[in-house]
Amino acid sequence: MNTIVINLFGEPGAGKSTAAMDITARLKRKGINAEYVSEFAKDKVYENNGEVFKHQEYLFGKQSFKMGRVRDKVQVMVVDSPLILCIVYNNDETLGEDFNSTVLNVFNSYANRNYLLTRKHTYEDEGRFQNEEEALEVRKQIINALGTMHITYNFATSSEIDCEIIANKIAEEIKENEQ
Numbered sequence: 364m365n366t367i368v369i370n371l372f373g374e375p376g377a378g379k380s381t382a383a384m385d386i387t388a389r390l391k392r393k394g395i396n397a398e399y400v401s402e403f404a405k406d407k408v409y410e411n412n413g414e415v416f417k418h419q420e421y422l423f424g425k426q427s428f429k430m431g432r433v434r435d436k437v438q439v440m441v442v443d444s445p446l447i448l449c450i451v452y453n454n455d456e457t458l459g460e461d462f463n464s465t466v467l468n469v470f471n472s473y474a475n476r477n478y479l480l481t482r483k484h485t486y487e488d489e490g491r492f493q494n495e496e497e498a499l500e501v502r503k504q505i506i507n508a509l510g511t512m513h514i515t516y517n518f519a520t521s522s523e524i525d526c527e528i529i530a531n532k533i534a535e536e537i538k539e540n541e542q
Contacts, residue, residue, distance in 0.1 A: 378521025402444035
């Protein structure tokens with residue numbers, strides 16, 4: 364089984380986790396074996412462990428492990444912390460391009476379906492280290508990184524309508540591949 368990965372990109376507060384859980388639930392209701400792979404980094408935010416964010420190699424390893432343990436065991440995994448974000452947040456010159464290349468290689472080893480979420484609701488500071496202005500700067504960095512790495516994506520929001528559209532699109536793809 365070649366697991367489809369739905370990667371939800373977006374700045375902090377864009378609704379990635381909300382959309383990921385919604386899409387996963389919708390896929391399951393359609394009879395699709397889907398799993399939500401939560402963001403390891405958010406656990407560290409709630410632990411007030413800001414130091415760990417200086418070590419993207421650690422976060423990459425943890426997030427990659429979470430994804431790897433369900434790879435080829437489910438039809439779809441929905442991810443609110445795409446591996447590429449480790450490149451966006453990597454400020455360690457020691458890791459440099461070798462690390463970024465490794466992250467990209469692992470990311471590209473998956474059957475990715477990428478969505479860039481646009482926030483349509485009030486920004487919430489809870490569970491984040493960034494304020495709204497800093498979050499918008501992260502969005503620019505994500506868009507730049509996706510362009511630089513030639514990663515294609517569709518735009519969406521975390522709305523119920525967009526989550527249903529994404530779930531329907533993936534369900535249709537699975538149905539076509541089974542025929």
